[in-house]
Amino acid sequence: MAVSDSGTASGPVAAVDGDRLWAALMEMARIGATPGGGVGRLALTDLDRDGRDLFVSWCQEASLEVRIDRMGNIRARRPGTKPDAPPVMTGSHLDTQPLGGKFDGAYGVLAGLEVMRALNDAAVETRAPLEVVVWSDEEGVRFAGGAMASAVFAGRFGLDQALALPDREGTTTFGEELARIGYDGDAPCGGEPVSAFFEAQIEQGPVLDAAGTPIGAVLGAQGQRCYLVTVTGEEGHAGTLPMDLRRDAMVGAARMIDALNGLAFEFEPNPVITTGYLAVRPNSRNTIPGQVTFSIDARHPDDATMTAIDAQLRAVLKKTADQAGLGLELTQTSARDAVVFDPACVQAVRDAADRLGVAWRDIHSGAGHDACNLALCAPTGMIFVPCDDGISHNEREAARPENLATGCRILLDAMARWAGTV
Ligand SMILES: [Zn+2]
Numbered sequence: 456m457a458v459s460d461s462g463t464a465s466g467p468v469a470a471v472d473g474d475r476l477w478a479a480l481m482e483m484a485r486i487g488a489t490p491g492g493g494v495g496r497l498a499l500t501d502l503d504r505d506g507r508d509l510f511v512s513w514c515q516e517a518s519l520e521v522r523i524d525r526m527g528n529i530r531a532r533r534p535g536t537k538p539d540a541p542p543v544m545t546g547s548h549l550d551t552q553p554l555g556g557k558f559d560g561a562y563g564v565l566a567g568l569e570v571m572r573a574l575n576d577a578a579v580e581t582r583a584p585l586e587v588v589v590w591s592d593e594e595g596v597r598f599a600g601g602a603m604a605s606a607v608f609a610g611r612f613g614l615d616q617a618l619a620l621p622d623r624e625g626t627t628t629f630g631e632e633l634a635r636i637g638y639d640g641d642a643p644c645g646g647e648p649v650s651a652f653f654e655a656q657i658e659q660g661p662v663l664d665a666a667g668t669p670i671g672a673v674l675g676a677q678g679q680r681c682y683l684v685t686v687t688g689e690e691g692h693a694g695t696l697p698m699d700l701r702r703d704a705m706v707g708a709a710r711m712i713d714a715l716n717g718l719a720f721e722f723e724p725n726p727v728i729t730t731g732y733l734a735v736r737p738n739s740r741n742t743i744p745g746q747v748t749f750s751i752d753a754r755h756p757d758d759a760t761m762t763a764i765d766a767q768l769r770a771v772l773k774k775t776a777d778q779a780g781l782g783l784e785l786t787q788t789s790a791r792d793a794v795v796f797d798p799a800c801v802q803a804v805r806d807a808a809d810r811l812g813v814a815w816r817d818i819h820s821g822a823g824h825d826a827c828n829l830a831l832c833a834p835t836g837m838i839f840v841p842c843d844d845g846i847s848h849n850e851r852e853a854a855r856p857e858n859l860a861t862g863c864r865i866l867l868d869a870m871a872r873w874a875g876t877v
Pocket of ligand 1: 559848
């Protein structure tokens with residue numbers, strides 16, 4: 456049914472076909488399918504090209520206007536009755552981790568395609584044009600960074616710099632690989648008004664699945680600070696040096712890591728703090744470690760809290776080092792501010808869920824997404840749906856067809872109402 460100009464009419468704008476969405480996801484997942492039931496479709500490989508080609512063929516069947524920009528982003532447009540109005544965009548990515556799942560990225564792209572197909576079926580016209588976008592290389596596996604193509608679109612990263620990014624073997628570049636697979640388009644990348652961007656994604660975390668809630672209205676994404684810590688003690692013989700005379704860098708590092716873990720529980724909501732890298736010198740079974748270097752990855756959705764965590768983290772490390780008579784060197788290796796999505800976009804997601812009678816909750820994104828870049832240049836929101844046990848970046852990543860269809864209904868409703876229907 457159509458909606459009134461005021462947007463107050465209830466009921467779906469057009470009917471999403473959940474089976475068709477599922478079939479598209481399963482067909483896309485065949486490209487790069489891994490023996491363990493997942494997908495390995497690395498950015499700008501032949502498999503990525505095959506996935507892109509399949510998506511483009513579907514867009515052409517749906518009478519969408521397809522353009523490729525200079526970063527290889529695919530933009531498929533459904534014109535509105537005001538064709539020059541800024542578009543309402545959706546989309547995500549088709550590249551995956553080496554042993555990734557069927558849904559991370561692909562769901563956001565194919566939910567966008569299903570929105571277009573459903574509007575076509577119902578012959579609903581929108582005022583503003585709608586677009587579904589495939590952002591190149593979101594995962595950042597082959598080329599450092601991740602989400603660089605949406606970063607260029609949003610003006611956060613330079614085009615020439617991005618095209619010159621080397622692959623991890625240092626044998627080719629982003630630009631060369633884009634040309635090789637035939638997706639070095641000539642449309643400009645960014646620098647134009649966008650009415651809004653909505654990205655649908657599986658949560659990639661356990662919150663919605665554990666709560667049994669089908670929709671997450673995403674408030675934003677966590678900020679992140681990364682550090683490298685070097686603890687220096689004194690090497691010694693493991694058999695001859697009494698315990699009370701040791702300056703054991705490993706024991707000091709272990710106490711620090713444990714203290715950081717405890718620190719995470721002193722803030723509400725909890726930050727996530729991880730040490731995933733450790734290097735020991737001399738790394739010998741019968742020598743007391745003289746030096747240990749370890750990483751810290753700390754994330755929280757609120758920047759002010761993140762600053763408080765930073766201060767306490769430094770204090771805890773210093774106190775532990777001082778008590779043990781150890782040297783301490785702390786380097787902050789990166790910092791990324793939290794992303795706060797546009798309140799009107801967040802509300803559009805909640806309103807769509809209410810209209811369709813679907814339970815929702817507010818949620819923060821633990822991971823980074825293309826939407827985090829788009830938030831720099833356009834009103835942006837995200838829709839999360841549950842994935843089984845929160846497992847993602849894993850061949851076992853799974854999601855329920857009914858939840859995927861529900862997320863797509865919310866996406867359609869939010870986009871169509873934002874664009875205005877006639
Ligand atoms: Zn991912």
